[in-house]
Amino acid sequence: MTSTSGARSHTSPWELYDGLTALVPRGVTVTTCVVSRWALVETDAGGAGLSSVPDDGRDDPHGPQDVVGQDLADVAALVRSWDRRLAAIGLASINAWCNTQERLEAHAGxxxxxxxxxxxxxxxxxxxxxxxxxxxxxxxxxxxxxxxxxxxxxxxxxxxxxxxxxxxxxxxxxxxxxxxxxxxxxxxxxxxxxxxxxxxxxxxxxxxxxxxxxxxxxxxxxxxxxxxxxxxxxxxxxxxxxxxxxxxxxxxxxxxxx
Missing domain, CATH: 3.40.50.11590 (Rossmann fold)
Structure with missing residues (x-):
């Protein structure tokens, strides 16, 4: 085996989600959200993130909520939702903050x-x-x-x-x-x-x-x-x-x- 990660023992499956949402600061606003087979979220900080929408899972009968104008940190928290489209919007919001050229350059090593x-x-x-x-x-x-x-x-x-x-x-x-x-x-x-x-x-x-x-x-x-x-x-x-x-x-x- 070649893993460097070891046994990977964590107390709660939500720890990973908490760690991801904690990276998203307050004060950034969602300007665009498009959902089809993929979710795309754009922000007023110039970020944009994608997430695939799971094929299976729960659907809110009223459809995805309108997140435009909301704080990106609040929308990112939707990644914890059991509604498949809301969860994808949340993940796309995390990526709108994290998946940037600046962060990639910061981890260039x-x-x-x-x-x-x-x-x-x-x-x-x-x-x-x-x-x-x-x-x-x-x-x-x-x-x-x-x-x-x-x-x-x-x-x-x-x-x-x-x-x-x-x-x-x-x-x-x-x-x-x-x-x-x-x-x-x-x-x-x-x-x-x-x-x-x-x-x-x-x-x-x-x-x-x-x-x-x-x-x-x-x-x-x-x-x-x-x-x-x-x-x-x-x-x-x-x-x-x-x-x-x-x-x-x-x-x-x-x-x-x-």
Whole structure:
């Protein structure tokens, strides 16, 4: 095993969420919020953040509340909501503050790679090892050719295993890649507990650039910065998805200090 995170014992699954929301200061206002398959939040401080909206979960019958004009810290706290869209809005709000060029530059000493996905840069790292990916990502064929790969998915396709198999699979792997959408659907704390003996990478555009919140929990974070918010906003308002927004994002891969 190559994990640097150790046993990752924490007293409450809410600790991670508390650590993330504590990073968001008061005095910043939400100026835009668009929700479709993704949530986009923009602020008057110039920040913009994305989060995937979980496919499954509770929906408020009245729809997502209007958060425009509210304090970003209050909206970020919605990440604790059991409503899937509100939770995504909360996570996007955290990312609107955390996922900035300034914060990336502040952690430049821990940057592993710029503008490359975690899967593109992990070929040698996973060579010959047992690997699990939580979430169905595109372009996993290259990864699968180098390792013993298991994909865990809520809606499995092909050789994917259902997400319930995580209880059996994750304790046995050497490296786990976990979609950051699990922050919104509240499964991440348990998944990290199960993969405590593995090297772990939190991956996807929903990933907060918040190594201080993930210290002792994951080894790497792989996410994105929004550098063209109007592009993303137009794409979401037209019902488009991540493929149409990729050109408006800069990817990052960051080592999380133990």
């Amino acid at each position: 821990d940057v592993i790679d710029w503008d490359a996905s975690a899967f593109e840069r992990s070929g040698e790292l996973v060579q010959g090892r047992r690997v699990a990916v939580v979430g169905r990502f595109r372009h996993l064929d290259q990864l699968a050719s180098r390792c013993d790969l298991t994909v865990l998915e809520r809606r499995p396709q092909g050789r994917d295993l259902p997400d319930a198999a995580a209880e059996f699979v994750l304790p046995e792997v050497d490296h786990a890649f976990i979609t950051s959408m699990t922050l919104a659907n509240k499964t991440l704390p348990r998944l990290l507990e199960l993969s405590g003996g593995a090297r772990t990478t939190l991956v996807g555009p929903s990933t907060p650039l918040a190594p201080e919140a993930f210290a002792g929990r994951v080894d790497e974070i792989s996410g994105s910065l929004v550098y063209d918010a109007p592009w993303c906003r137009r794409a979401l308002m037209q019902g488009q998805g991540m493929a149409s927004m990729r050109g408006a994002l800069t990817l990052f891969n960051l080592r999380v200090p133990a």
